[in-house]
Structure formats: C-alpha cells, structure tokens
Amino acid sequence: MLVAIGLRGVSVITCNRCGKENQDHYKFCLGCGSELAKPVPAPAPAANPQGPSPSQSPASSSPASSIDSRDPALDRTVLPPAPMGAAVAGELRTSSPAVAKARGGIPWGDSPKMPAPIPFQLPPNPLATATPPPRVTSGANGGAMGIPAGATPAPMRVTGGPAPAAAPGGEIPCPTCGKMVQAGFAFCGACGGRIGRQPSSVGAATGPRTMFMAGSASAAPAAIPRGRLILIRPDGSEGGAHPLHEGENIIGRGQAPLFDADAYLSPRHAELSVGPEGVTIRDQQSLNGVFLKISGEEALESGDIFRIGQELLRFEVISPPQPLEDGTEIMGTPNPGFWGRLSVIVGRDVDGSAFPLFGESIVLGRERGDILFPEDGYVSGTHSRIALHDEHVYLSDLGSSNGTFLRLRHERTVPTGAFMLMGQQLFRLEYR
C-alpha cells in the first residue's frame, strides 16, 4: 500500500487492487471498495508540547503532512463532521428524533465502500499561542473533534441523591466513583466528586450528564438554560454542549471554549435569539455562513448557496437575454433550455465547474444522477434534487447519509432538533 504525495501535495493512498488513488482519509477505495491499508503514522509534531491533546493519535497520517502543514485549502483537510443520522458501527441511534432512519452497521448505508469514522482535521489554529491546536486525525479512536485542549474532554459524572450512610470507621463510599472517602469530606479524594450533594432540581440524574464546558467540577449552572447547542462529532456521537439562555446568544470563535478551535468560525458568527416563540437564528455576516439541514422541499433563490458532502454549491437563475441600449444583442450559444446554473465554489470569489440546469428535475449524487461528484465520499449515491415546478425552484434531500445544508439567507426560526453547520462544526439545537 503506497502512500504518496498526489497532485499539489495532497496525500493519497494507492489501492493495491485497482490502482486508484484515494485521499488518505478514506478507508475504502472509491474505485473498487476494497479496504485501504492505514498509512504509516508520522511522529507527532513538536508544535503540540503542552496540555493533554484530546486524542494522542499522530498528528498526521502520512509523512507528507509536515510539508503541507495543514493547508485547509487542500483536499484532505477540513472535512465535515459525520452525519448525525449515521449509525456508528453496530449501534442504532434511537435518542434523537431528528435522525433519519438509522441504518445499523456501516454509517454510509447506501454504499459498502464508504469509511466508518471520519477523521477530522482542523486548519492551523490562528489562536494557538497558549492553547495548542487540537490535532485530531485518523479513525483510530473514533475521531474526537471540536473539543479544545484545556477543557476536560470526559463528561463529569454528577449524581444526585443524598449522602450514603457512613460505614463503620467513618468512611463512606463516594457516590461517583465508589472509593471509600473519609467521613466529613465534602469531595472525594479520588475523583473529586461532591459527597452528599442535594438532588438536583432537574430530577435525579439517571446517568452521566454532560457538563457544560466551564472546566470545573462544580460548575453546575445556577439557572437552567432554555436550550443548548449540542456538538455532533464526526462519528455521530455528541460532544460538548453550549447553553442557550433567554434572549440573545452569540456564537463565534472565542465566545466559548466549545467554539475556540474552529478557525472557520467567525468571532461573531451567528446570533441565536431564544424567545417565547422559539429560537431564531441570525447570521452575523459571518465569512462562511450558517447552514441549516433541510427537511422537505426548500425554495431556492438565485444566489443561494448550499452544501452536500464537502461540496459548496451556488445556484443561479439564467435570465433571458436582454438587448443593449443601442439595440444590439449579445451573441452566444443559443440557449437550449437552460433555466439555471449550479456552480462549484472552490475559493473566495473563485468558481470551479458549472453545470447548466434544464428540465424539471436534476439529481445530484456521487454515483447516480444528473450531476455527479464521484470523488467526494461524503456525498451519497443519490444525494439531493433540484426541482422546477410551479415556476419555482426547490431543493430537497433524497435521504442522504450526511444531509443537505442550505445557507441561511436572512433569519429563521428553527424547531428543536434542528441541525446546523457553523464553521466546520455540526450542532443540534435543543430547547424547551
């Protein structure tokens, strides 16, 4: 199994069955589906000297990474978080109501070729002076992401219930970890859990409760927030949660530890207003926008941007030709019936390929459809549809694993359970 530098410094693995070059974060060959051997990990870079990195996986999965140094513009970095609807191998997710029918086993239910855990690499953290950038790669440990170094990655167990009766000898078992603690201590010496805590007003916790990312053991908030933004990790599991209080909540890089590591998040990225009628999201003119996962049909306006897999696409209407002031018409190919155009955004103010839209239905996908993205493993076989009916254009998801995300145009009131992509992080919104 050969790991080589492909074009422009992108690391590729050559499949030894069919010879196709695959980006090194894929586990299965896009061409023939056979398993690709893991590349030999390079030693962790010295840039990460202090603090516990959430995952000690090697910072790069190929010898090439030290050369290209986390260029977010290159293919293999900045991959989107995994689908919330995808099942981690062998597990059916039944907790979230927003999950599309979970397919047990392989997360990419429509193709056996697709990899299970999705590695996630963040671009160089421009804020990396005190905090070392979390370098998280390769699926060895399930790919934890989005958890900044410095905050404890493991959820703290806070159990309710009265203090257990003291055993003879004046020791009581710690309610959290069970170790015998000398009577009279307020905290367990082994795990730091509080002894003899009053039952919380939320009701007896029945299991581990995710701590809000304040970083200290006793950081239970005094006011119960109306809602939370829950980070969804690439493997589909839940990461930290950001509390949402009544009124305005600003989401952005630097607003909370949960957002600090995402260099694709603007400092003031979005505002979530929590009010009596629900939660309203407003994009704060962020660079990369707020993308909401669509359900059903969403109307598309000219200029709208949406995302499938890693592809960032812009829809535009093709307007009928208008003569100039002096009566001259602009020459060109006779229009055979194109009413719109889909452009692939490859850079700021830079478009790549463009596909004309004609007919009543255009299917986008990786393998089957009218517009194909065969090299994007995060696009499902058939992913989305653009439809023209009633003289309007609509975008809908065709049951894709990862979902179709439409960039927020103005503001929107979203229901609880909605998924949104901000920067490079996927969140689920929950509120009462």
Added chain:
Amino acid sequence: MLCPNCGAEIPTGNRFCGSCGNKIDVAPAPAKTMFFGATQQAPGRAKLTVIKGEGTDGVTYLLNANEHLAGRLEGAIMFPDDSLLSPRHCSFIYRDGKLHVVDEGSVNGVFIRIKAPVDLVPGALFLIGEQLLQIEPSPPDLGPQPDAEGTYFYASPKRPSKMKLIQRLRGGEIGMIYRSRNDTISIGREGNDVNFLDDPFISGRHAQITMNVDGQISLTDLGSKNGTFVRITDELTLDHGDHVFLGQQLLRVEIS
C-alpha cells in the same frame, strides 16, 4: 419558370418538374453585386461575398474604395436585420496595399476562421459550430488566506485544473464550465473531452485547446467541416480565401 417539357409552373430552386419529372438545368441565379467606385473589381482589390445557409453565395461587395464600414445601421455594408451587429461594427480598409479588417468597438466582435493553430490570450473567445466558447487558465493556488479576523474561508475541495472552458450563452450568461486537469481539451460532437451532441454545425472531432509547458494556450482546428473561428483583437490583415464572421454574417474574402 415554366417546364420546357410540359409547361407546368416550377417553383424557383426546384431541379425537377413536379408534373412530368423532367430534369431542369437551372443555372443558379446570379448573386447581386454591389459596386463601390467602379463597375469592375480593380486589380489588387478585394471583394466580400456573403455565404448563406446552404453554402450558396449571397450578396457580393466589391471593395473598390479605400474604407468600407459595415454595421447594422451605418455603413455601405449594412445588415439592418442582424441584431448581433453593432450599429457601427467594423471597417474594411486598405493600407500598404493590403486589406485589413478593423473592429470599430463592436459589442460582439469580428471572428476569423483559423487556418493554422493560433495562440489564445486568457479570456479569448472562439466559435465552434453554434457554440461561443471562452478559455481561461486556472489561477495559481495562493493557499489559505484568512480574513481580517483570522477566519478561514471554507470551499469545496480543490481539484487541480490547468484551465477552464466556458460556454457563453446568447445574452451573455454563462452556461456550463468545464475544468480540465490535462494539458489539452478536445471539443467536438462526440467522443471528445467536451461534446455538443445537439449542435449540427460541429464535426465529430472539431478542435482542440492545448496548453504548453509555459502556460501558453493555443487553439487548433482538427479539420472540421465548418471551421473554427477566433475573435480578433483590434485589427487583422486579411488574405485571399479568408472567412470573416460578424454578427450572423459569414463573409468570404477574395483578393485578385
């Protein structure tokens, strides 16, 4: 005219009589000739002949003066119904004993049929069949550029390409854009990198775009039936046998 055999009326352009089937020897109607300054084509002077749809000849213009303006509303060479012509489109001028075509700032430009591979500048426009196409080299990848707040821009994965071919629709909109990873783009009706199956004026293998190691892009016609036309920049010297395309008019140049 009347059939010499049976006397039935035969519509113009028919080769056989509809009543008796007699073959008619019909000489093509002489094309109208426009005269400028003289009644005959003077030696060393040029004439322009409009080529019509079926390949037959239309009006001939004898360029016997020194300058001849062509356009939709002005000029001795006038096509009032051609909305793709600017009111003043281009001029045919003699200079130093040679005929030049000069673009008079027209919107749509003047196109010349290429006889040999030509170099293209970035953004150059060319005509293949009914397709107006444009070639652009891909810009160099500057790498990630964070904005003023240090935020990085998210975009689709970069797939390297050398150049992109743009289809420009009538009215100015862009239709499709094809990005090429290779040094060449072949264009035709089928079996090429870019295929236009429904364009009847395009040959099976029509033309090819090539980028050399220095990044210079060139256009080559692959022996197509209708030719490949490239837009001239400001002016061009015309030779005998050249084909010039302006608005929707195809003109053949003959220089005695």
